[in-house]
Each structure stands twice: as structure tokens, then as C-alpha cells.
Amino acid sequence: MRRVTPETIAVVDLAVCDRCGLCLPLCPPESIHLESNILTVNRESCTGCEKCVGPCPVGALSMVAYA
Amino acid sequence: MPDVDVLVVGAGPAGSVAAWHAKQAAPELDVVLLERDRAVGAPVRCAEGVGDAGLREFANPDGANWTSRRISSVIFQAPDDTEVVLADCGLGWILDRTRFDAHLAAQAAATGVEVLVGAEATSMTRNGDDRWHVRVMERGNETVYQARVVIGADGVETMVGRWAGLDTRVPSRDMESCAQYVLQGIDFDPDAIYLQFSDAIAPGGYAWIFPKAVGVANVGLGLVALKTDGRNARQYLDAWVARRFPNGARTGYTVGGVIVHTTIKKTYTDGVMIAGDAAHMINPLSGGGINNAMKAGRLAGCTAAGAVREGDTSERRLSAYHKAWMDLLGEDHLKYYRIKQALEHVDDAFYNSLARTVNRIAPDKRTIGRVFTHALIRHPQLIPVAARFFV
Numbered sequence: 445m446r447r448v449t450p451e452t453i454a455v456v457d458l459a460v461c462d463r464c465g466l467c468l469p470l471c472p473p474e475s476i477h478l479e480s481n482i483l484t485v486n487r488e489s490c491t492g493c494e495k496c497v498g499p500c501p502v503g504a505l506s507m508v509a510y511a
Numbered sequence: 512m513p514d515v516d517v518l519v520v521g522a523g524p525a526g527s528v529a530a531w532h533a534k535q536a537a538p539e540l541d542v543v544l545l546e547r548d549r550a551v552g553a554p555v556r557c558a559e560g561v562g563d564a565g566l567r568e569f570a571n572p573d574g575a576n577w578t579s580r581r582i583s584s585v586i587f588q589a590p591d592d593t594e595v596v597l598a599d600c601g602l603g604w605i606l607d608r609t610r611f612d613a614h615l616a617a618q619a620a621a622t623g624v625e626v627l628v629g630a631e632a633t634s635m636t637r638n639g640d641d642r643w644h645v646r647v648m649e650r651g652n653e654t655v656y657q658a659r660v661v662i663g664a665d666g667v668e669t670m671v672g673r674w675a676g677l678d679t680r681v682p683s684r685d686m687e688s689c690a691q692y693v694l695q696g697i698d699f700d701p702d703a704i705y706l707q708f709s710d711a712i713a714p715g716g717y718a719w720i721f722p723k724a725v726g727v728a729n730v731g732l733g734l735v736a737l738k739t740d741g742r743n744a745r746q747y748l749d750a751w752v753a754r755r756f757p758n759g760a761r762t763g764y765t766v767g768g769v770i771v772h773t774t775i776k777k778t779y780t781d782g783v784m785i786a787g788d789a790a791h792m793i794n795p796l797s798g799g800g801i802n803n804a805m806k807a808g809r810l811a812g813c814t815a816a817g818a819v820r821e822g823d824t825s826e827r828r829l830s831a832y833h834k835a836w837m838d839l840l841g842e843d844h845l846k847y848y849r850i851k852q853a854l855e856h857v858d859d860a861f862y863n864s865l866a867r868t869v870n871r872i873a874p875d876k877r878t879i880g881r882v883f884t885h886a887l888i889r890h891p892q893l894i895p896v897a898a899r900f901f902v
Contacts, residue, residue: 462767468670498741499683499736
């Protein structure tokens with residue numbers, strides 16, 4: 445899938461993340477994965493839309509510069 | 512490579528009931544139920560409330576060790592804490608999900624289902640032989656299962672749906688972000704559940720008190736992030752608990768997402784059905800999903816059994832599951848969703864005013880129908896809500 449390189453992408457703070465999985469269906473390009481109890485964001489497919497950030501019940505997701 | 516007829520991913524209420532009913536309907540089939548976590552039922556990500564009638568279709572709560580509390584009334588609380596007790600809100604239960612989920616999985620096992628805990632499906636692909644190949648990690652070892660039918664009951668994450676190419680994404684406005692404490696040593700009516708509606712407390716959702724025992728309750732809230740002031744669900748909950756139960760001891764904590772949408776457009780494809788939270792089968796108005804999940808699981812399990820027996824697990828055959836679900840509850844959810852949308856425009860002043868109006872009705876006559884009628888007379892702004900419900 446082609447995408448415009450975003451200025452920022454989502455990252456997860458695993459020390460805060462509760463592994464509830466809420467963010468997975470919110471991600472339009474389905475870039476968030478939960479496997480072996482570790483949440484990951486695929487930085488190559490994340491479009492920086494931020495839809496996962498606000499709904500996280502514990503604030504574990506935030507945006508950082510894509511670099 | 513293990514070859515199974517029906518592989519169920521996720522041993523929550525949808526998955527266990529699906530596996531149980533598939534095996535019960537066709538005992539000659541090999542049915543395997545996978546649970547990613549080390550114990551069925553844990554961690555609990557749920558307020559644990561369930562209606563009596565729906566529950567009894569699957570399990571008898573009388574004297575069962577998997578209930579925490581029998582509930583006989585519902586207390587609505589306006590934003591200003593005015594309480595309204597409704598006369599006709601039916602009986603319900605607060606479950607102990609760790610035991611309840613284990614009970615359902617045990618029912619599945621008792622019918623001959625193989626239940627595997629600590630077994631995580633990590634991907635699946637469709638092969639030319641009409642089988643899904645599902646990779647499963649179990650204690651560090653990967654096993655590839657071949658399955659004629661895969662039932663995805665993997666909750667809000669809904670990876671099976673994603674792997675099968677179904678669209679299980681949800682818009683942000685239809686995701687409730689929830690946080691909950693188990694509070695001990697608090698004062699409330701242990702035979703009632705409490706629901707409080709307020710944009711200041713839980714914007715777009717509600718806060719709840721669900722009794723687990725005298726003095727002990729699940730105290731939580733769900734909100735829609737788009738409507739908040741920037742704080743997350745846990746921060747809203749901390750503020751509410753600090754005001755309502757400053758002396759409660761917090762002995763448990765959980766967070767999670769509740770999808771308050773309508774059933775995904777397509778819950779099936781060749782050799783796959785999706786059930787429960789994974790298919791967005793939650794009542795979008797109440798946020799309740801346990802009974803729905805079990806009813807969907809039963810439909811999926813019975814459909815899988817019939818399809819495997821007939822040697823036809825095609826998309827066309829499995830579409831019977833989707834139709835049965837939509838007839839049973841899916842269509843109702845479309846109506847509830849319209850009510851939810853209408854209520855999004857209601858503000859705290861309206862709820863406060865409605866609560867006072869309703870409390871003028873005699874308690875034994877304070878039914879949902881009468882509340883609705885009074886609301887329409889006293890609060891004409893609700894008429895569009897009623898219109899949308901019945902259109």
C-alpha cells in the first residue's frame with residue numbers, strides 16, 4: 445500500500461500498556477499488532493492519523509517524529 | 512500437522528459456547544478451543560453484568576459458584592446525583608468471570624472439545640485444499656493446525672477476522688474506552704446496579720457500580736475519547752472515584768475497549784465465522800455483550816457443525832450464520848445504535864431535569880414506557896429520539 449511518509453507516527457510505551465487490544469480495530473491501516481503479550485506499531489505502515497492515541501484508556505500511545 | 516474440523520480461537524463466552532455447540536451438534540467432529548492466556552477467564556476485562564433470561568439459555572445461575580451477586584434493581588443517576596429507580600428493569604447477575612468463563616470452557620470439554628490454554632493463534636492462511644492453516648504458539652513451540660472451519664471469538668482485537676480479510680475496524684466515535692476498579696469497603700445497595708450519565712463524568716458513555724458482594728463492587732466507566740477534555744479513561748475514573756468513594760480500597764484494576772457499533776457487515780467468509788465482541792455484537796446502547804456473545808457462539812457452532820457434515824464450508828454456506836444472527840439480534844442493534852446517536856445530543860441539564868420529572872411518577876409505575884412517555888411530553892427535544900427509534 446502506497447502512503448505519504450508521515451511527519452509523526454504512533455509509538456507504544458510498553459511500561460504503561462495494559463495489552464487490552466482496544467487500539468487494534470481503531471487503526472485504519474491495521475498497523476498495530478498484539479502477539480506474545482507485546483503490542484507493536486508497524487512504523488512502515490502507520491500513517492500518523494493518531495486515531496489510536498486518545499482512546500487508549502491508560503495513555504500508552506503517543507506520537508513521535510518519523511525519522 | 513493436526514487436522515481438525517472446527518478450530519475456535521478464544522475461550523471467552525462466544526468461543527466456549529461455539530465449541531460446545533459445534534461438538535454437541537456433531538459429536539464425530541474434532542473441535543479444538545484455543546485460549547491465548549494461561550487461564551480461561553483471566554484477566555477479567557469486564558464489568559461482569561448480565562441479564563437473567565439470556566444467561567439461563569446457557570447456564571443455570573441458581574446456586575452456581577460463578578455468580579457474585581443477584582441484582583434486582585437498576586438505579587439511574589443523573590449528573591447531579593439525583594437517583595431514579597425503575598420498576599420494570601429485569602433481574603440480572605454480576606458474574607465472577609474467572610469462574611464463569613472456566614465453567615463454559617468446562618462445558619465444552621465435557622462434550623468432548625479439546626481445550627488448549629496458553630495457546631496463541633499468530634496467523635492463518637487459506638490453502639488450496641479448502642483448509643485454513645492456523646499457526647499456534649504453545650509454550651514456545653509452533654504448531655500449524657489445519658481446520659475446515661475457524662471460528663474467530665478473539666474479542667476486541669479480532670485478529671482472525673483481519674487474517675480472513677474481513678473488515679473489523681471501528682470508527683473512533685464507536686469505541687468506548689473503559690477503566691474499572693474493584694473497590695472494597697464502600698457503601699451502596701448491593702442488590703442494585705447503578706448507572707450514572709454525565710458528560711463531566713463519562714462523556715459519551717456512562718459510569719457504573721456493579722456489586723460483587725456487600726461493600727464490594729466493580730466501579731468503572733466507559734467514555735468516547737473524541738468527547739473528552741483530553742484526559743484518558745483512567746484519569747476520568749480516578750476523578751469520579753475520588754468524589755464518590757474517597758475511602759474505597761482499590762483491590763483490582765482493569766481497562767479495555769467496548770465497541771458500541773453495529774455488527775460488522777460480513778461476519779463470515781470461506782471456512783471462517785466471527786462471533787461476539789470480535790464481530791461487534793455488543794448492544795450499542797448498554798455496552799452489554801456476554802449474552803450476545805453466547806447466542807452468536809451457539810449459532811456459529813451449530814452452523815459449523817452442519818457445514819462440516821455436509822462437506823460444504825463455503826462462504827455461501829456459512830452466510831446462514833450471519834443471517835441467523837441478524838434476525839436474532841443484529842437488526843435490533845441497528846435500532847439501538849440509532850437511539851445511541853440521538854442521545855449523543857442530550858446534555859447534563861436534560862438528564863437532571865428528566866430525573867426530577869420521572870421521580871414524580873409513583874415508584875411501582877415508574878416503567879421504561881412511562882418514563883419515555885413523560886420524557887416526550889416534558890422534553891420535546893426527545894421526540895426525534897423516539898422517531899428515530901421507530902423509523
